[in-house]
Amino acid sequence: MPLMPKRYKYRKWQRGKNRGMAKGGNYVCYGEYGLQCLELGHITARQIEAGRVAATQFLRREGKVYIRIFPHKPVTSKPLEVRMGKGKGEVSRWVAPVQPGRVLYEIGGVPEDLAKGAFQRLAHKMPVRCRMIYRRHGL
């Protein structure tokens, strides 16, 4: 099931701006390998779930897939063929705004080539350019 907040303070948000580089969550800390985002973008809850399913199926349930992002932000849209005005549209999807450097997923407990294959499948589900990175041991 796609991720979404259990409860929220405000039902609809203003759009805001998404700019700059990732402020945190930019290194691998749970698994051995990570998928790092290289562009600014919004990743929807459905895309996050599609990525998780793609990776889990490729790994045949070996190892562990960690999701490092969460869709906190509601995005509204108006229905088709509706005139402008009459208030803000309804929430249509939940998204995770991401910046370059952000680690989207991590995989642990599998060999490198298997993790690479899983990330290749997973990256096709993402609306942003991504690359595989490794955990830094020591310095």
Next chain:
Amino acid sequence: MATLKATKRTESGTNAVRRLRKEGLLPAVIYGHKKEPISVTVNYKEFIAIIRHHERLIQMEIEGDVQDVFIKDAQYDVLGDNILHADFEWVDLDELVKVGVEIKLRGTPVGLSVGGALRVRAEDIEIEVPVKNIPESVMVDVSGLGIGDKLTYGDIPLPEGGKIIGDPTKTFASVEVPVEMPDEEEAPVAEEAPAEETPSEE
């Protein structure tokens, strides 16, 4: 032990260090032993070569004066590709330092051949060790593990004078019988609508 040449640095601030990085230099600082910290610059390529060889104890030549220093920390850019700044610490060769060391596993557990699965809970270990004995990694033999067997942090072979930081009785690797998980993809999932308030009509 590798030697790194350093020159004292008087400039500080974003623009000044950015200029230094463009010239192939790395801004760094040396501190410790209750001495006044010194800002220095080192050659970026030489420093990277030392890091790639997993060396933590080096000799630093500061304007002709050679001193033993420990590479304490390195600061990376957002994408994690380049090092922006390094921290060095003056040390005596017998001094104890706290470092994180990679755990490498050797062998295939015997429990895997009878349907078990190896579960590793940590990739690194924090140890306190004399600075001259800092290992690149610690090797742990897991080939003797059968189903239900486990290894604790205390079982990890450490270099001479090394001590584990934390609980040595804590398990870090075990061979367990895999639990059958329900197939998430096949199970029907009811689509849950977000709990929304109905807007009041005015």
